[in-house]
Amino acid sequence: MATSNRSECRALITDFGSARHLGSDHVGKQAKGNDQRRQPTTDPNAGEEPITLEAIFSATASTLTLTGSGYTLRWAAPELLQDDKPCLRSDIWAFGWIAYEVMTNTIPFHDVKTNAIVINRVIQGHLPSVTEDARMSLIRALCSLMVRCWSMNPDKRPTAEECRKLISWMPMIIPAPSQAIDEDASQLRHAELLNTLGNMYRKQADYPSALSSFTEALDIYTTHNDNRGQAETLRQLGDVHRFRNESAEAAKFYLEALQINLGDESQRANALFGLATTHQLRHEYGEAIKLYSECVQIYTSTGRKRDRATALCGLARVHRDQAEYSKAIDLFSEALQVYTDVDDLRERALTLFGLAEVHRLQVEYSEAINLYSEALQAFTDAGDHSERARTLWCLAEVHRSQREYSEASKLHSEALQIMIEIGDRRGRGTSLWGLAEVHQAVQEYDEASKLYSEAMQIFTDVGDQPWRAETLISLAETNQKQGRSREAISLYTEASEAWEEMGDSRHASWALNKAADCRKTLQ
Structure with a gap:
């Protein structure tokens, strides 16, 4: 049986067939003021064994509850x-x-x-x-x-x-x-649903499917001259390319979104934020700081406290990437205070995670573990299993850095189980990679190769080029340590090509140099 919550326009599930009296071990305190009168009735289900029910009417709450022992x-x-x-x-x-x-x-x-x-x-x-x-x-x-x-x-x-x-x-x-679906249904409604579908694919790291949905939606909005829909979809496309580390494509879509003048400062700030993050990924830190700062100003003037804190975290990450750890800690701490004030448990946990990352980079492992653990508890309380798994992954990496391989393996396995349960394929891939790294560290190369290969297949399927390239390098190193130079050369070369496609010439050259080192051993 379902009822509706009219104030929020949401359906509420209230019982399954017929409610029952709870056993003595489940009974809680009875609400005060309920003037209840009992009236016997029978189960209306035709063709089923009759069930004796009681109707309990509360005059105070104006509710009627059926109770019984059936199903x-x-x-x-x-x-x-x-x-x-x-x-x-x-x-x-x-x-x-x-x-x-x-x-x-x-x-x-x-x-x-x-x-x-x-x-x-x-x-x-x-x-x-x-x-x-x-x-x-x-x-x-x-x-x-x-x-x-x-x-x-x-x-x-x-x-x-x-x-x-x-x-x-x-x-x-x-x-x-x-x-x-009615063939005459609105095309704009169809585009809206395509965007919803694209967002769902993006959250599951299925980037090819997300791009397909957003591109189809953009075509509809363009045909109907819907500027707001165009701007929003262009930003979504920018986000997908950014998550795939395709910074040039991401920047192009963000700039197109910004060129559409909607007179909506908040919408503009959202696109600026994406563009700032893209510059950060390209190590163009000056431009990133400029754009993040503009976002902070807009969100401050429009009174959007949470978004302002998010922009502060973006600035903090830029300073972190430049090894300006003191500034990063100050900015993360300011954002943390905002999230604490507005009682946003999840964003507070994300900021604790950011602070933990800074301490990890400073090799302050005890402080990092404390902050990761606090974030882990907050994600658990908030019911965010995805971020909980990511935090477990980072905790595992801290222990791996300290050569505490047993603990690292345990944490990576726990993260992997969560990723499997929630259906996050990309997260499953990174957890497999983490486990493989532990096996490689203890020289269990066959198991490491098996896990790397499984992870690489996932990254290929979901279109995650950065992690695919990273895994190719790990596989190459594993083969190199086993004296399989020819296999290692092939994998290093494939990784170089993947990084070149992403516009990362620095890593592409590094991978080619590693391949050259392997050739020297053959000679």
């Missing part, structure tokens, strides 16, 4: 079908089906007609493969959560609070329509 078969957890007592974990199983039903517009086991077959499938664990559904495959994090909700062991299912936190960070997409 609806298709949404029922396996323990209920085996006559176990219902519990909160049973509702979590049903919640997984609610997510499936909303997104696919089909009920559980929609292809099955008899109850006996439904019961057999549930008990045997023969559930649908959510990733095979075209729409569900786009929301890997939700698919992962649904699979956890359907754990045969009730104790392994997430709690309601954990579900709420996980869903709050997921990219959004409209549910499947009950019928085919």
Whole structure:
């Protein structure tokens, strides 16, 4: 059953079939002022075994609650079908089906007609493969959560609070329509949906798909002379190229977005921020500082405290990259105070992470570990599993730098598990790379090569050229240490070509020099 929260225009799931009295171990304090009158009723489900229900009316709260001991078969957890007592974990199983039903517009086991077959499938664990559904495959994090909700062991299912936190960070997409999309639907609406889809692909590091969606949206906005849509989509395209380390392409799109005068200073600042970050990636620090500073001024004048703090963090990273660590710490600290004041837990955690990075670069490992650990706890509290995994990865790298390989391996493995669960392929690749680095450090070269190869395939699939080049270098070094000079030469050369394509001549030349060193050993 679902109701709507009218003030926020959102649907709320309130129960699954029929609510039940909680056991004594689950009962909390009863709300004060509830004048409750009980009225017996019966379950209206036709064709099912009758269920005795009670209607509890609260005059004070103007609510009516049905309670009983029954359940609806298709949404029922396996323990209920085996006559176990219902519990909160049973509702979590049903919640997984609610997510499936909303997104696919089909009920559980929609292809099955008899109850006996439904019961057999549930008990045997023969559930649908959510990733095979075209729409569900786009929301890997939700698919992962649904699979956890359907754990045969009730104790392994997430709690309601954990579900709420996980869903709050997921990219959004409209549910499947009950019928085919109207051919006369607005093209501009279609472009808006393409942008939503592109954002979802970008958050999952599927950059080729994101570029395809944004490019199609841009064509529609251009055809309809929608300047606001054009500017926003150009900025999104710039973001994707920036994340792929394609700085020249990124800068081009940001500049095009800035040329469209919308009279919206906040929109302009967003494009300036992207352009500033692009200059930072190209080591053009003077221009980056100038643009970040302009962003700070705009956000200050428009009263956008959080965005101002984000721009301060951008400035801090520029100073960090220039080894001006004192300035970086001051700027991160100023941003941290803003996020603390506005009670933004996630951004506060990101800033703690930035401070930890500065201390790591200064080889102040104890302070870095303390800050990473504080950020890790904040990300855990906020339910942000992606950033939690990234922080675990950085903690692992600190321990690897200190040759504490057992701890590094443990942390990288934990990060890898999270990335797999939330469906972050790029994150999975970086975690595999980290584990491979640990194996290489302890001279377990065969295992290292296997992990590097798996990581490189992922980076190739998602179009992440920088990490692909980095992994080629790592594989080359592993082969070189094993005396496989010819293989190493080929890998160094391939990495050089990848960096050349990205416009990074410095790294491209370095890789070629490494290949030349290998040739000398052959001679």
